[in-house]
Amino acid sequence: MTRIDMKPSGAGSAVVVRGLVKHYGETKALDGVDLEVREGSVMGVLGPNGAGKTTLVRILSTLLPPTAGQATVAGYDVVRQPRQLRRVIGLTGQYASVDEKLPGWENLYLIGRLLDLPRKAARARADELLERFSLTDAAKRPAGTYSGGMRRRLDLAASMIGRPSVLFLDEPTTGLDPRTRNEVWDEVKAMVGDGVTVLLTTQYMEEAEQLASELTVVDRGKVIAKGGIDELKAKVGGRTLRVKPADPLRLRPLAAHLDGLGITGLATTTVDVERGALLVPILSDEQLTAVVAAVTAQGITLSSVSTELPSLDEVFLSLTGHRASTPQETEPTDAREEVAV
Ligand SMILES: Nc1ncnc2c1ncn2[C@@H]1O[C@H](COP(=O)(O)OP(=O)(O)O)[C@@H](O)[C@H]1O
Ligand SMILES: [Mg+2]
Numbered sequence: 001m002t003r004i005d006m007k008p009s010g011a012g013s014a015v016v017v018r019g020l021v022k023h024y025g026e027t028k029a030l031d032g033v034d035l036e037v038r039e040g041s042v043m044g045v046l047g048p049n050g051a052g053k054t055t056l057v058r059i060l061s062t063l064l065p066p067t068a069g070q071a072t073v074a075g076y077d078v079v080r081q082p083r084q085l086r087r088v089i090g091l092t093g094q095y096a097s098v099d100e101k102l103p104g105w106e107n108l109y110l111i112g113r114l115l116d117l118p119r120k121a122a123r124a125r126a127d128e129l130l131e132r133f134s135l136t137d138a139a140k141r142p143a144g145t146y147s148g149g150m151r152r153r154l155d156l157a158a159s160m161i162g163r164p165s166v167l168f169l170d171e172p173t174t175g176l177d178p179r180t181r182n183e184v185w186d187e188v189k190a191m192v193g194d195g196v197t198v199l200l201t202t203q204y205m206e207e208a209e210q211l212a213s214e215l216t217v218v219d220r221g222k223v224i225a226k227g228g229i230d231e232l233k234a235k236v237g238g239r240t241l242r243v244k245p246a247d248p249l250r251l252r253p254l255a256a257h258l259d260g261l262g263i264t265g266l267a268t269t270t271v272d273v274e275r276g277a278l279l280v281p282i283l284s285d286e287q288l289t290a291v292v293a294a295v296t297a298q299g300i301t302l303s304s305v306s307t308e309l310p311s312l313d314e315v316f317l318s319l320t321g322h323r324a325s326t327p328q329e330t331e332p333t334d335a336r337e338e339v340a341v
Pocket of ligand 1: 024027028029047048049050051052053054055056
């Protein structure tokens with residue numbers, strides 16, 4: 001296999017995307033996307049439904065031709081070198097791709113054979129990966145009988161058969177319960193520890209936070225922000241402190257008081273009337289301490305205090321000025337009411 005090294009730009013980058021465009025008729029699924037993924041790193045592509053994430057992954061894994069622009073994976077061009085490219089990537093799609101009627105072991109063995117592994121090597125690889133993803137006990141059961149988490153683990157195992165150097169994970173935990181989601185995160189972290197480069201798409205800030213070192217935020221086919229996680233979080237106001245006064249009547253005066261002190265983050269304090277809580281944007285531990293001290297100084301009794309990462313919706317609102325909601329997933333926006341400073 002000859003490998004054409006074309007790295008004028010993007011040396012040390014496993015994925016290089018330049019001006020990538022994909023149109024479906026009138027729909028601009030990708031509208032000039034640029035991104036680079038460093039070798040051995042995890043790039044999170046964060047965006048709501050319909051942002052273009054799956055389209056990007058499908059183009060990068062040669063399943064779909066771009067309308068315009070360029071992309072290389074491990075130095076191979078997605079359009080001109082699809083066969084070589086496919087040999088060095090692994091793909092876990094948004095929807096499970098295993099054969100439900102076949103046992104887990106059989107699924108892995110067949111993929112090994114499809115990848116030209118000799119019988120003995122395909123058998124050994126199937127055994128090894130079932131063990132690695134804690135599926136040995138379920139090896140002989142049809143994949144259709146697996147739980148959601150086991151299915152995802154089988155998907156991940158399948159994508160690792162060819163020992164890929166670049167792995168694409170399209171929304172690896174969407175639809176999983178929180179416990180299973182944590183299991184999958186642990187597996188992905190272990191895979192990254194083995195040195196594979198990962199590009200993963202997600203709708204969850206928390207998932208990006210758990211897995212990715214860098215983020216590219218996409219919306220309507222465009223990159224709207226990129227950078228390190230901390231950088232991005234600072235941009236959107238870091239964490240949110242959720243303060244719940246025992247007496248809900250104290251909510252509004254307290255919000256006005258806090259904003260008046262000028263000690264909180266970039267955004268204003270939000271009153272969540274439904275849950276009887278104040279959402280205070282904070283950028284640092286010092287601000288957090290100052291806010292709690294200011295509340296205490298007012299003599300207000302609190303029934304709970306917690307911090308949370310910004311939700312994807314908050315990230316979007318902050319970056320784009322519009323909510324990340326889609327027609328299928330419109331969130332009620334009237335539960336929170338902005339308090340003017
Ligand atoms: N095969 C297709 N034909 C027409 N439109 C499509 C097709 N696939 C995706 N789209 C549209 O392209 C946009 C991006 O879709 P997609 O890449 O699936 O986004 P995401 O994975 O971020 O949810 C959406 O508006 C979607 O409706
Ligand atoms: Mg998708």
